[in-house]
Amino acid sequence: MDLTVRAIESWIVDVPTARPHKLSNTQIACQSYVIVRVTLACGETGYGEAATLGGPRWSESSVESIKANIDVYLAPAVLGIRATDFELASLLMASAAQRNFAAKAAVESALFDAAGRALGLPASLFLGGQVRNAMEVIWALASGDADQEIEEARAKLAAREHRTFKVKIGFREPREDISRLRRILDAIGGEARVIVDINQGWSEATALRFLPELAEMGIALIEQPCSALNMEAMARLAGRSNVPLMVDEAAFTGQDVIRAGTLAAGSVLSLKLVKSGGLIELKRAAGIAAAFGFELYGGCLLESGIGTAAHLAVFSSLPRLEWGTEHFGPRILVEDLIRGGIVYRDFQIHCPEGPGLGIEVNEDTLSRLARKT
Structure with missing residues (x-):
């Protein structure tokens, strides 16, 4: 052949x-x-x-x-x-x-x-083979409308699709973000685990003021509170926070992960293909992070079923994936690019089965949605 x-x-x-x-x-x-x-x-x-x-x-x-x-x-x-x-x-x-x-x-x-x-052969076999075929899956609440987000979260809980939610903040004044976050927690906090992602939206000083409040609210994990360019600030915050900090935009390459680990800039690392540059390098990044004691989190960038399947091929082969993955991208799209779709059931995302990435691309949809210019 x-x-x-x-x-x-x-x-x-x-x-x-x-x-x-x-x-x-x-x-x-x-x-x-x-x-x-x-x-x-x-x-x-x-x-x-x-x-x-x-x-x-x-x-x-x-x-x-x-x-x-x-x-x-x-x-x-x-x-x-x-x-x-x-x-x-x-x-x-x-x-x-x-x-x-x-x-x-x-x-x-x-x-x-x-x-x-x-x-x-499944793509995961090229990476050492599967150690899991399903993993906990996180849903992002990111409309900025607390009423809509509460309704969305309740629907996900009722359908047994998601029980961990990541709330996007940092796009409003911190006090407004905290108020919205409290409303969400009051509505679903007893049934769900909540993570916040600040997407570099706060200065170090702002983070120092508000991280204790996030801890008091019972937030499980805080993602990239300040600029990716200031790894030292992340390290100072990590040393003072009672909630684990997750490094995302601050660490793309293996060398970045080494620096984050050396500085103790967080205790969780978000893994993404678009940061590592490929499946093999993503698995290497996970290994470097694990050696520094980072817990691992399967990050996403709202991928369709194609990109989700590629990530799952790697995540399924990792010895550890403590935080599961947030690959909900196919579910936020009006229509996915693959036939059949990715399976979400019992609060887990299930790895596609079959050769390669285990998916069938819908070429009619691909052709219809392709940019014409």
Whole structure:
């Protein structure tokens, strides 16, 4: 069987969300992706995905830059190699372009999917095999409307889909955020665990004032309270907080994780393909973090079923994943990009079964939602 990579194509896809999703620095009502399709000489294909949030606001990448770098630099670098030569593909892409982690992750995901489909093997097997086929799944409350968020959370609890909720704050004055958060906790706190994500929205001084109040409220975890550029501030806050802090935007590369661990900038790390640049590097980042004593959290960037399946392939192979994952992205979209969908049941997300990423891309939906210009 010839596993040579013969073609790599990419599209930008814009998918409306069922409700607005607010962060400290942006709000989206439509989620954009770059979808990659790899075609092998044997005729098998595989898909990967790169996600952003509101353009280059969350990181330096936008879907436009991701697509351009895939088409011009990354795809030519891996054409002609075997799809199973994952380390070689990573090295070739690293030589072709600096950083561009989301773009590299999309290409590598498509290689894993194509290789697995051609060989009849799940992508997780290339990463050491599964140690779990389901994991606790978190839902984000991020509309900014407490009434809507309470109703949404109650519906998720009643359907036994989610019992841990991450509330996005940092986009209003802290006292307003705290007031909204108290309303949510009063409504669901006895039934659910609550995490907050500040998305770098507070200064160190603001965080010092309000972290004790979050602790008093019983918040389980606080994500990235201050700027990713100020790891030292994160370390000072972590040393004074009674609630564990999670490092997200401050740690993309393995070297970043080492620095975060050395400084004790938190005690939980958010894992994302768009930060690590591929499935293999994501697993390496998890190993580095675990060596420093970080607990692990499966982060997301509102991926569709394609990106979710790629993340689950890695998460299912990790020896530890203490906080589960927040891969609820397919459920916030008006329509997903895969047939059948990802299964959410009994407060867990279940790994797709089958070769490659275990999914079937809906090419009709992909074509209809693809950006035309």
